[in-house]
Amino acid sequence: MNEAGRSTLKLWRKPSLIWLALMLLLALTVGSAYIPLGIGNGLVNYGVAVTKAALVVVFFMHLDRSRALIRLAALAGLFWLVFLFSLSFGDYLTRDWNGSATTLAPGKKELATHERGNFPKERLPLVPRFGSRD
Amino acid sequence: MRRCWPHAVHLTVGIGIVAVVILELKRRTLPVEATRFEAVALYWHLVDTIWIFLLPMLYLIGRS
Numbered sequence: 023m024n025e026a027g028r029s030t031l032k033l034w035r036k037p038s039l040i041w042l043a044l045m046l047l048l049a050l051t052v053g054s055a056y057i058p059l060g061i062g063n064g065l066v067n068y069g070v071a072v073t074k075a076a077l078v079v080v081f082f083m084h085l086d087r088s089r090a091l092i093r094l095a096a097l098a099g100l101f102w103l104v105f106l107f108s109l110s111f112g113d114y115l116t117r118d119w120n121g122s123a124t125t126l127a128p129g130k131k132e133l134a135t136h137e138r139g140n141f142p143k144e145r146l147p148l149v150p151r152f153g154s155r156d
Numbered sequence: 157m158r159r160c161w162p163h164a165v166h167l168t169v170g171i172g173i174v175a176v177v178i179l180e181l182k183r184r185t186l187p188v189e190a191t192r193f194e195a196v197a198l199y200w201h202l203v204d205t206i207w208i209f210l211l212p213m214l215y216l217i218g219r220s
Binding site for chain 1: 197198208209211217219
């Protein structure tokens, strides 16, 4: 193999391996989605998603060979995203009209209109509750 | 689903600028070392990262 061929191979080798890893993780997450694991489905799906995102950010976005300042800037963005998502989901997932993770108060059969945000009863809950309370 | 249109807009913009960069690289009017090339790649990977999290949220939830 000539010099140009060798350098082309070197250029493609690492991204191809990472792409292969991403495809394997995709197969894992899609395959496991059809196996009933209860809360484990969510754990596998989001665990795989975090791993895939880390591969893309670290290798494809070149954080592995970036300067400390650039890595720090990326981490600051991630830190901010954690705030946004934890506050948003903390709000949404604890509201009854959105199929909250919390249960109704004892003795309370259904939600008042103002509590379900004018959503029609037959469209509730919008997301499945964690665990069953039926 | 209705709230996914911003991702579609980002994706459309991404496909557009990636197509322009590919064309420029083929015509050799843009050097591979160009900052613009890297910025387009970073933007594309950003949209990709968002999709990585949207896939389980939209398509994999409630399959089993």
